[in-house]
Amino acid sequence: MDEAPTEPNVVVGAAIVRDGRLLAARRTEPPGLAGGWELPGGKVEPGETDREALLREIREELGVDVVLHDRVGDDWPLGGYRLRVWLATVADGAGEPSPIEQHDAIRWLAPDELDDVRWLPGDLAPARAAVAAARRFGG
Numbered sequence: 001m002d003e004a005p006t007e008p009n010v011v012v013g014a015a016i017v018r019d020g021r022l023l024a025a026r027r028t029e030p031p032g033l034a035g036g037w038e039l040p041g042g043k044v045e046p047g048e049t050d051r052e053a054l055l056r057e058i059r060e061e062l063g064v065d066v067v068l069h070d071r072v073g074d075d076w077p078l079g080g081y082r083l084r085v086w087l088a089t090v091a092d093g094a095g096e097p098s099p100i101e102q103h104d105a106i107r108w109l110a111p112d113e114l115d116d117v118r119w120l121p122g123d124l125a126p127a128r129a130a131v132a133a134a135r136r137f138g139g
Contacts, residue, residue, distance in 0.1 A: 017130070063095070064091070
């Protein structure tokens, strides 16, 4: 089903899951966010749907294609933006995610390891919700 382009002030994030673990990425920029962990993703460009933007962002940031599954919750507040998060899995044959753009490290976190990293404000609640959703999804 095609989506209409999204409205302004929306960012999208991927809760990439594998073997019960959630992928977190450590930011390198901008300076105020550097060192914080987040769900990878980014801004929706004019004319893109949320899903198109998310697929593009993951390719740019991690160098892999993902399969998007269910949305996690509704819109999550994120500063002056609204964050929309999807459960995702790395596409078959896409290889391993690697920090390419805007990140210098990634980690696969087990549900009991979510508090082991310093999440950026606004990312921990959707990360927790994604882990709970992934259990139901079987990811």
